[in-house]
Amino acid sequence: MLKNIIFDFGNVIMNYSPDEILNHYELSPADHDLLRKSIFESKEWSEIDAGKISEKEATEIFMDRVPDRLKGKVKQVMATWPENVDFYEPVFNYMEKLRQDGYKIYGLSNTGMQFANFVKNSEMGNYFDGYVFSAQEKLMKPDRRIYEKLIARYMLKPEESLFIDDLKANTDAAKKLGMQAFTFKIDKLGELQDYVASH
Template identity: 65%
Template sequence: MLKNIVFDFGNVVMNYDPDKILNHYDLSPADHELLKKTIFQSKEWLEIDRGNLSEDEATKIFIKKLPKRLHDQARTIMQTWPSKVVFYQDVFDWMKELKADGYHIYALSNTGMRFANYLMKSKYGENFDGGVFSAAEKLMKPDARIYEKLLTRYHLKAGESLFIDDLKENTAAAEDLGMYGFTFWIDKLSELKDYVSKIGKEQ
């Protein structure tokens, strides 16, 4: 019986698009591109997700790479970018329906803790019964160990759990552990709803 539905964050519950995030700041086209490359496309950004750098440590590295005129802007972006993403309200509305139907909802995401804490402390966080995040665990999907941490921490059975992610390699890793997997993009929401309904009826 399907009991647990596990959501990734980026491009599943919100639109992770550095260009759209940076559009919220007053930047010239050249500065927009420079900040995108220096911050969001950097190796340090991945190290934040891996838990090897804090956001503040990464900010200091970014500042060293940028001209002085962009130092304050870089600090502001690093502090405030989580509030600039667009959340998918339709997904969160569906989560409420799922919880009303008795499902448990969890998060499993490759993310730094600044964003994870922002989301989980926001109005959207109340939809989740728990979460496991790469920066805190120092493990990244599709490493099987991060999925196993979620299952163990919340006493979940793999065969009763569905994992939703925007990357096929991540849903495939969940399936290898016996979980259901669904590779998602926002235009697949109706397909995902049908899938949950189908596998729920099969058991």
């Protein structure tokens, strides 16, 4: 019987789209493309998630990468991008229902600590009973050790836990540890609800 529901963040509880994030800033099309490539498509962006560098260190690298006129924009984007993410209200409504039904809710995400702390310290943090973040652990899904951290920290039984992620490689890794798993897109919310109801 299911007791624990574990949510990834990007494209599960929110729409992770660098273009849509950058649309919140006044940028010409060329500058928009340059910042997307210089920041969100850089190797440093992945290194933030992996806990190899901090957002502060990455910001300095990104600022060195752009013309002087865009340095301030880079700083602004890096300081404020989490608040410009489109969160999925229907998913949070469902999480609220799950909590009312007695399920424990956890977060397991490949993310830097800036975004992790933004979620934790906002009212969204009230939906979760615990978290494991890649930057903090210096481990990235689908490495089995990051799932094992979650299981051990919150004393979860894998067979009583459902892991929801948008990437099949990550849900496959959860299954190998004996967890139930669901590969998610926002248009599959109804399917997810049916799955939970039947398990």
